[in-house]
Amino acid sequence: MLEARLGEAAEFKKVIDAIKDLVQDCNFDCNDSGVALQAMDNSHVALVAMLLKAESFEPFRCDRNIALGVNLTSLTKVLRAAQNDDILTLKAEDAPDVLNLVFESKANDRISEYDLKLMDIDQEHLGIPDTEYAATVTMSSAEFKRITTDLIAMSESVTIDVSKDGVKFSAQGDIGNGSINLRQHTDLEKSTNSVEIELSEPVALTFSLKYLVNFCKASALSTRVKICLSNEVPLLVEFGLSGTSYLRFYLAPKIGDEE
Amino acid sequence: MLEARLGEAAEFKKVIDAIKDLVQDCNFDCNDSGVALQAMDNSHVALVAMLLKAESFEPFRCDRNIALGVNLTSLTKVLRAAQNDDILTLKAEDAPDVLNLVFESKANDRISEYDLKLMDIDQEHLGIPDTEYAATVTMSSAEFKRITTDLIAMSESVTIDVSKDGVKFSAQGDIGNGSINLRQHTDLEKSTNSVEIELSEPVALTFSLKYLVNFCKASALSTRVKICLSNEVPLLVEFGLSGTSYLRFYLAPKIGDEE
DNA sequence: TGCTTGCCCA
DNA sequence: TGGGCAAGCA
Numbered sequence: 361m362l363e364a365r366l367g368e369a370a371e372f373k374k375v376i377d378a379i380k381d382l383v384q385d386c387n388f389d390c391n392d393s394g395v396a397l398q399a400m401d402n403s404h405v406a407l408v409a410m411l412l413k414a415e416s417f418e419p420f421r422c423d424r425n426i427a428l429g430v431n432l433t434s435l436t437k438v439l440r441a442a443q444n445d446d447i448l449t450l451k452a453e454d455a456p457d458v459l460n461l462v463f464e465s466k467a468n469d470r471i472s473e474y475d476l477k478l479m480d481i482d483q484e485h486l487g488i489p490d491t492e493y494a495a496t497v498t499m500s501s502a503e504f505k506r507i508t509t510d511l512i513a514m515s516e517s518v519t520i521d522v523s524k525d526g527v528k529f530s531a532q533g534d535i536g537n538g539s540i541n542l543r544q545h546t547d548l549e550k551s552t553n554s555v556e557i558e559l560s561e562p563v564a565l566t567f568s569l570k571y572l573v574n575f576c577k578a579s580a581l582s583t584r585v586k587i588c589l590s591n592e593v594p595l596l597v598e599f600g601l602s603g604t605s606y607l608r609f610y611l612a613p614k615i616g617d618e619e
Numbered sequence: 620m621l622e623a624r625l626g627e628a629a630e631f632k633k634v635i636d637a638i639k640d641l642v643q644d645c646n647f648d649c650n651d652s653g654v655a656l657q658a659m660d661n662s663h664v665a666l667v668a669m670l671l672k673a674e675s676f677e678p679f680r681c682d683r684n685i686a687l688g689v690n691l692t693s694l695t696k697v698l699r700a701a702q703n704d705d706i707l708t709l710k711a712e713d714a715p716d717v718l719n720l721v722f723e724s725k726a727n728d729r730i731s732e733y734d735l736k737l738m739d740i741d742q743e744h745l746g747i748p749d750t751e752y753a754a755t756v757t758m759s760s761a762e763f764k765r766i767t768t769d770l771i772a773m774s775e776s777v778t779i780d781v782s783k784d785g786v787k788f789s790a791q792g793d794i795g796n797g798s799i800n801l802r803q804h805t806d807l808e809k810s811t812n813s814v815e816i817e818l819s820e821p822v823a824l825t826f827s828l829k830y831l832v833n834f835c836k837a838s839a840l841s842t843r844v845k846i847c848l849s850n851e852v853p854l855l856v857e858f859g860l861s862g863t864s865y866l867r868f869y870l871a872p873k874i875g876d877e878e
Numbered sequence: 879t880g881c882t883t884g885c886c887c888a
Numbered sequence: 889t890g891g892g893c894a895a896g897c898a
Contacts, residue, residue, distance in 0.1 A: 469806065473800070
């Protein structure tokens, strides 16, 4: 059986919120190391990979592997009933029909309990290779969100150029062109605004802005975002969660004429 | 003639706001004890009973019985012209064609005056028996509102179970089940959050959530709500107004298959 | 007609 | 930041 308790429902609510527009149904794969989710988006262009490690829960118990097939729209409805600072406990039997969610107010005067019906989901589990990326940009997630929403006004695509000194986001469209240049720098006053770049070789790749904007729903989860690029490999956009848990989005680059 | 003055227009505005989606046209019955309203909702499932007692007005004058037949949509339009902290005076002749509403700013630099045309409304006046309820729950109106809106995501109906120790709201639906348990308790820090239960015998009844959600528009009127239940008798949901004035909603339970 | 999403106000 | 309202879609 699974029993996993989170001190604050807010993070889980935000994670599901950030995923639910990309994926309708997916499995939560639970084992003794934590709860994992991996799914292609509906149009098979992007991939979401979430890992909530066991140490992010207190307590965490999961005796054996359980796959919980969840409809994320339904889960969102249920999670709307959780206050942000509620204690959230996920429970499931070993061969479950339902996922049991318990919300307890911190004051302990209210207990809400929901049973969410589960479904069987056949899911090809894609092994995601552990890539050494040519370029890794770590920056403010709010700024990344801002850049993507600004540029989507100009074009459907953005080209991300990473060089030693900085990163350039540029878009060409019917009404004109736009580009944002960020220098690598350490902001001593507001360290969340720093732009860090790790580079083995310069990279320039083009991506669909629609997806990037969508990924940025997760910007509420972390002040920082890590953007990893290599030629001919999907972009990785990673938001850190509590502990070393994470929410990752992958997006294949546009090639040639597609741009 | 009627002349009734309220220090703050806000309460009257909120009362009409809370009723207007249930009832289109109804009589304001005025006599020397105050202004009363009683009406079935359009589908004859729920009943609204409002009483604004004479002492809630200052001054209050009403020489004889007057029935003011008002279209609540029109009244809402007129009330939109009143600032929340305006002084509101209702006036009518003994056999009136119009209800006269005067809004005065507290600073006394603006006087708005509206005449609302009245209509003849034939209204069966239902005597509402003064029931001794088997169970009475008094709780935070915000929490009651929250519970009804949370559960309507799961189902059309809610079952309210009142026992000595607490009250349980539960709903079963296609995507799963949900329930909220509140223990009877006194919250010393935030007394509006206390849950009080008076019980002569346990009660479990099922009601349409759509109506309860609607009733909860009145939650802005009072931090507390009183929920009274007895078997085979309509539920009473009461919001206290200034003084001992009140706004009450009645709703017949669902029976058997209807659930 | 009801539900969902986006915008505006408190 | 959360709730309420209005518009657009299924």
